[in-house]
Amino acid sequence: MLLNDLASDVDGPTSWFDAAAAQSALVTLGFGAGVTYALSHQLPSESLVSFLSKSAYEHWADHYLGEDTRLHRFHGMDRSEVVENYRRLDRGLIDGAVSTIITSAVARRPRANYGQASIIRREAEKKKRHIPVRQLVDRARDVIQAIHPCFMMSPLAVSQYLPADLHFDVVIFDEASQVTPGDAINCIYRGNALIAAGDQRQLPPMSFFAVSAVDDADSDEENLATDYESILDLMKSAGHFNALTLRWHYRSRHEHLIAYSNASFYDGKLVTFPGAIATSADMGVKYVHVDGVYRRSAGQDNPIEAQEVAKRILHHFETRPNLSLGVVAFSAAQRDTLENALEIARVDRPELDRFFEEDRQDGFFIKSLEFVQGDERDVIIFSIGYGPDEAGKIYKNFGALNRQGGERRLNVAITRARQLVEVVTSMSAAQMGEVGSEGARHLRRYLDFAERGPSALSLELGDEGRGTDSPFEDSVIDAIRSWGYEVQPQVGVSGYRIDIGVKHPNYPGAFMLGVECDGAMYHSSRSARDRDRLRHEVLEGLGWRIHHIWGTGWYRNREREQATLRALLSELALQPMSGRTGPAESKKRSTPIEVQFVDTVFDEAPTWAIPYAKATPDRIPQWMDLSDARYALQLVAFVREVANAESPIHFETLSARLRDAAGVGRVGSRIRNTLVRAIHFSKIDFDGDFLTVGSVSDVRVRMPSDGATRAIEHIAQSELMEAIRGVVQDAGGAPRPETLARVSRLFGWQRQTSGITMRLGGLVDHLIASNELEETAAGLRMSQ
Template identity: 45%
Template sequence: GGRRDNRVEAEFVARRVIHHFDTRPSRTLGVVALSQAQAAAIDQAVQEARRHRPDLDHCFTEDRLDGFFVKNLESVQGDERDVVIMSIGYGPDEHGNFGTHFGPINKGGGWRRLNVAVTRARLRMEVVASFRGSGLADSANESVQHLKRYLEYAENGHAVLAQDVTQADAEPESPFEESVLQVLRDWGYRVQPQVGVAGYRIDIGVRHPEFSGAYALGIECDGAMYHSSRTARDRDRLREEVLAGLGWRLHRIWGTDWYRGRAAAERRLREAVELAVGRGPVSGSTSKDPRTGPTAAAEDDKLGEVSGVRAASPLSGVLTAPDAPGPEDCTPPTAAAEHERVPVDTEPDRPWSSLYEACDMTVTSPYELHTSEARPALRNLMTRVIGVEGPVHEELLVQRAKEAWGVARAGSRIRDNVREVVRGLVRSGQVTGDGYFLNVAGREELHARVPGEGDTPRKAAHIAPVERQLALYELAAECPGMSRDELVRHAGEFFGWRRMGRDIRSFLDSDIDELHRRGRLREANGHITAVG
């Protein structure tokens, strides 16, 4: 009790290391432990075991690419071996009490470290633990939950994980999914939203028309921001490998593509469904003979022949990922799930959007910009700028005046002169003012404008609220069901802002609230849709 390592488990790992080189000396080997303390205990146990087997010393080389290693979870990235043994190390204490602290796994992004560890083996992965995955309670910590699922997968294989956990009354999670479901039903397919597989959720499962209870295809409906999120793609890697190992075929639909290019997206979906039906049901969705479950591994197991649990008191077992290839079968591990990545059009058909055009003029005037004598030329300039850039912020009018006169900075006298000229234009009826924004009188057409290639994006404060709100409304109409955060981030991308500062978020949140107040947007259960 109170130790930071698991000596019994370390000694068992050492025996597995000796057994490996005794039976598979041509295959490279590495050991990964969840903690540095457990790695040190394993290294010590291996050194002790080697004293009794000097004939195997030639197997323990220190070659960087192929040599034997014992490393902890945080230092194994970049290393690959034919066979990898992973030691959990943590487990019940001498009183049988079981904590849920797994060192680096519990930290933020722990699932990334686990993902690295379980993908280090080219041919075979062995997992040694002092408890079974089923003995680990469900955890609110996402990374600990991933560990639990992986242990269950390693111990039980596909048959257990492939069992669907589906509620008959499950509902789609967004209007986007509802739209896809309706299209599939209109085509005559039986569909099930929110199919539970191996502890994960597949947005839509398409039932195979000829095999009762079996699925032909899983469909993933990804919102507007998913395709640009590297974290989301990384997070899905382990998930997709598990689903692919269970035989699932997946077709991904991007929300932006579904609403911008509906006909093409539907065509691709129909082709994917028909192809999947032709291939037969996915292997993970059909019932299997329980006799084909995991089998006990013998002490003289051969590479690729182990598919179950090896009892080892007082350990719960040696868990070996099933279906690893044998020495004569050196094909790569199962490929990632079959996703069709539909590219989002970089120049979508958006009649409500246009490029922002800046008015570039040079004024030749004998009078300095701050003088009253300069006002006739300044009046002509302001009329032209507002005509091209309106609605335009007063600050940008000052900027254009500076540029036209070649002035480096604008003091109070220059600003006052620009304001006086603008007030005169408003009084004349040529220009209308709305707060700090000026526009051509009578102009009804409005576009949400984006920066051109290489142009500096306008500040959020320099974009008229009506223009920001137009973009938010139309983006919500393109991809119904986005969360508020997705909509804000999508608007940020639209206007060219690489970083979403607090000021930008404040402006866009206020705009969304205003659209709610006017009945233009509706938000329910965290999902936003455009009205009308």
């Protein structure tokens, strides 16, 4: 039978031998178990390749998971706990730095009411006739810088209030694009290091007084210092400074708010973060067209548009009272018209007056285009103002935008909002037609963006067709979709995207969960702080709930990971999205800093000085002939007892103690010789004048305790220098004469003789020469 089959199947034997050879080769390569399983279960030949490939990959993964300790150290849940613990410790490190700074400043606080400290206290208690600030800083500079090490001032204030020779470790310019080199030089030379923070694509330097005096449609920016080069430009062109680009942008709670600037001014290099609310009436950029008329020849304003803006302001505080608001007019004339229109509209709405109280931090404002740098609010309303005139014609004069740097002013304005921009305009991009200046061209493009959305910039914002980065993400998405949830992969616009966004079933346009896998996007940040804390906090601030799935956990225990994820989704689907977003809150410390206020009692004796403790040795027997040097050994115990109590002690003071203990009238030369021999036998350090027990660093300053003072010649140099250090340190800084007077009073000298002044003055010079003290125009201070 078999022979007949072989005879009828000419190619059969060849196929059989080929199959046997292939099976042998697969067994040799380690696929024996897989081949046996495939044959026993009669798997289709077309499935064999994918089956064996999967088997190989699983074997490879199991091998490395078992061999590499970095991979099997943590399971998924364990790793999440490690990351959360890291976040807590890292936040604690930042919070702890605040306490450290406060403690350091308190430690430098003056502990005595003399010297520079007394100048500050005296001026604080005055009701009138205060000395000028510049004089105060000059005379009390050391104490002021010690307790207040950071000065925040404009370049003009630096020139007005700080002495020319006052120096700092670091000078930092914020908004450096607005500071001319001429204004900056007066600050730069005061520092040992220089940092300039700024954006060359935002406002250039300008003359404040020129702008205040002249601002109309035809000459808004004539007197702005647009031809001046900023200190930022100068530093970048010099080539000697290290430059660091800050790419993260997280002010905007919706990516549309920064999309235009990112695409048009920053070449798409900003890393922006998507918000959990993709579409909302209170998020993004909103276009509002008004049939307004620009009064070109009369007020150079647009009253109809101003009335619409006034209505929207009142509507905002009626419907969004928890969101801060600012209004930006594109000319000073339109700003004034807006203020008048709002004042009229408020007459019938007195209950809204509380929203218009002055608050520089978050209060309502109406400002013209060039004065909004540094401001930010939850909602910004633009009043373009320009548009068709009474004859229906649009002239190509757009005030500040027509001037050099006009596009930079526009960039500042359109990046002020955290949550929503409402563009109120009487003209569309199409109506503007061809324009000449760069600023006007950007205005036309921005109006087009506001009207048509991201498509105007050819951006794929929120593109739901974007694919995943890995099969791992595909596997997670398949699981989520199988549970009935709608999923969007790669949520975001720029350099950062959330791997998987799960949409809320009850809130269209909102994501209830962001799933982050440990793939390319997670590892795109090299530092743990960026990757595991800062980025996570930014996303939470934008309304996201983030769940991390670790690849090893998903591979090893997929059922547990799926159960955890599914339970979380079920919980979030029942929760509202309203609590996720709202006004951007200022950053709060995780642990409140407790500050205790303690009044300094300046009349207390210094903590570093103690009352003089006089030794009380036993009386020396009368039979002991102290003039006989053979009795020196019997005096060793006496010398040690007195020296231990009164070190450092002058030889004359020790002689006086011996005279009292022995009951002799005077200590002559022979008794002195015996005492010197006893000192030698005692092994106590003796330099010919002073006996010192222990090291010089152990020396304490001693004040008179019983009214008896020591002559300056009988006080060791180390003790006098310690007193000088203490007086200067307690005061924070004091003039030399006052320092010497304080030291004299400390030792009980009612009259400061020339000898005392000369001795103390020489020690001050010695401390200056050894870099322990510095002498400035304001007096003596501890070396920095």
